[in-house]
Amino acid sequence: MGERVIFCVDDEDIVLKSLKRELKKEFGDDFVVETAENGQDALELFEELLADQSDIPVMISDHIMPDMKGDELLRRIHELSPKTLKIMLTGQADLLAVTNAINHASLYRYIAKPWEATDLILTVKEAILKYDHERQLAEQNRLLHNMNAILEEQVKKRTAELEAQKQALALANASKDKFFSIIAHDLRTPFNGLIGMTQLFSENIEAYSLDDLKKGFEALQKTxxxxxxxxxxxxxxxxxQRGAIDYFPQEISPHRVAGTAIALFQANMEHKQIAIFNNLSPTVMVYADLNxxxxxxxxxxxxxxxxxPTGGAIHLSERENNEYIEIMVSDTGxxxxxxELEKLFRIDVKFIRVGTSGEKGTxxxxxxxKELVAQNHxxxxxxxxxxxxxxxxxxxxxxxx
Ligand SMILES: Nc1ncnc2c1ncn2[C@@H]1O[C@H](COP(=O)(O)OP(=O)(O)OP(=O)(O)O)[C@@H](O)[C@H]1O
Ligand SMILES: [Mg+2]
Incomplete structure (x- = not known):
């Protein structure tokens, strides 16, 4: 911020000089006293001072001046700087001008000419105190407002965090529930079959032909x-979930890993007459855990x-960007x-269909x-x-x- 200024305007040179003297004597340590002899000069100088970031707590103006009257000048100063406290000097008891200045320039005080020096100094002192006080208040208000905004921001952030935690917990809970329901239903049902069948065999094995036994054991094996x-x-x-699986990333070839997996399905492919095309490039490598x-x-x-269905085809291919290799497994199924797509990858939602040849799954x-790929980033x-x-x-x- 620039200088602190007390600004005086009077068309009479003698008055202006004595004003300046009195004010300098009292406030000279902390303030610069600027003067102007008419309204137009005053406005120009005032604007310059504002542009220089000067702080102008007090403006004192005569009323009776040749070109621009004091009330008009103060009104225009008020537009430029509403916070500056305005004091008017009136020669005669010009009530109308004072009323004008109060209404349009928010006049702080008026002092009748000729004034007592002590009276003037006191009035200016009070004005400066009031000005500083109001500025402090405004600053405190601004700080409070900022703090409020920061607090609100923090509350918002915290609420969002809590909401995310709540959702994660709900998901974890749903996953746990699903886990137990799988154990309760999906494991129990086949066990019922196993127990029933083994009981029949163990109680009465002589009653079965070799062929029956063979079929029975095949069913047992399947279940x-x-x-x-x-x-x-x-x-x-x-x-x-517990992070208990070892993760050993290394340079591996998706083409080779896919090849090993395809070999496992040879019988299946022949049975369903489905061709698998491994179009992954043998030279492309990724950084991942082999298993x-x-x-x-x-x-x-x-x-x-x-x-x-029988007769279909499966294509494996990849594409590459700066950081990743993207691998595609496409079928004509x-x-x-x-x-249904929305239900994929979720342990809390059940979506199982049997395959086109009645194949069952878990x-x-x-x-x-999904989890395995995520572990591999x-x-x-x-x-x-x-x-x-x-x-x-x-x-x-x-x-x-
Ligand atoms: N390539 C696919 N084409 C059509 N539907 C699919 C395909 N892959 C998965 N699905 C659907 O998503 C479901 C869930 O698949 P997921 O692999 O998780 O279980 P699953 O294959 O049924 O059982 P498991 O993987 O234990 O053998 C399947 O039952 C099927 O309905
Ligand atoms: Mg599956």
Missing amino acids: SKTVYELLENLLTWSRL MINTVFRNLLSNALKFT IGMKPE GLGLVLC GNLWAESEAGKGTTFRFTLPKPPF
């Missing part, structure tokens, strides 16, 4: 396998085979409706894939159209140089 897969998936999921990505390919290929494959999502086919895409980081 045990399903239960075992479910258990495996549940275990993997719960270990992933985890192997599981992801197995699950996605198993789904593609399961939900594609039964696809999904938008509302409904956990994709939940696992990638993302997994799906695009699909009912009756047309489905494409799963996932990203994996490129190897560091």
Whole structure:
């Protein structure tokens, strides 16, 4: 901020000089006393001072002046600087001018000419005190206002954090509920079958022909396998949740990992007459955990085979950007409706269909894939159209140089 200024205007040189003298004597240490002899000069100088960032607490003006009268000058000064306190000097008791100045310039005081020096000094002193006091108040108000805004911002932020925590907790809770409901229903049902069948055999095995026994044991084997897969998936999921699965990222070739997974499905492919095209480039590498990505390919290929009718095709391909390799697994299968797509990857929502050849599943494959890809700093999502086919895409980081 520039200087602090007391501003005086009077057309009589003698008056102006004596005003300046008195004021300088009293306020000279802290204030500069600026003067002007007429309204026009006063306005110009006042504007210059404001432009220089001067602080002008007090303005004293004569009323009777040749070109611009004091009340008019003060009105215009008031427009420029409403906070400056205005004092008018009146020769005669010019009531109209004083009223004008009060109404239009928010006149602080008027002093009748000739004035007593002590009276003038006191009035100016009071005006400065009032001015400073009001400025302090305004500053405090501004600070309070700012603090309020900061507090409100903090409350908002905190509320959002709490809301996010609440949602995360709700999801964790829903996941836990789902976990137990899987154990209660999906595991219990096959166990009922196992117990029933083994009981029949153990109580009365002589009653069965070798052929019956063979079929019975095949059923037992199938059910045990399903239960075992479910258990495996549940275990993997719960270990992933607890961060208890080792993550050893290394440079791996998606082309090779996919090749290993495809070999596992050879019988399946022949049975359903489905061709898998591994169009992944043998030279493209990613930085990821081999076992985890192997599981992801197995699950996605198993789904593609399961939900594609006889005679279909599955294509594997990739594309590349600066940071990621994006891998696509596309099938020509039964696809999904938008509302079914929304249920994918969620442990709290059940969405299982049997495959086009009656293949059964646990409904956990994709939940696992999503988590596994996330552990590898990638993302997994799906695009699909009912009756047309489905494409799963996932990203994996490129190897560091
Ligand atoms: N490629 C696909 N085409 C059409 N639907 C699919 C495809 N992949 C998954 N789905 C749908 O999403 C559901 C969930 O898939 P997910 O892999 O999680 O479980 P699942 O395959 O049923 O069981 P599991 O993976 O244990 O064998 C499937 O039951 C199926 O309805
Ligand atoms: Mg699956």
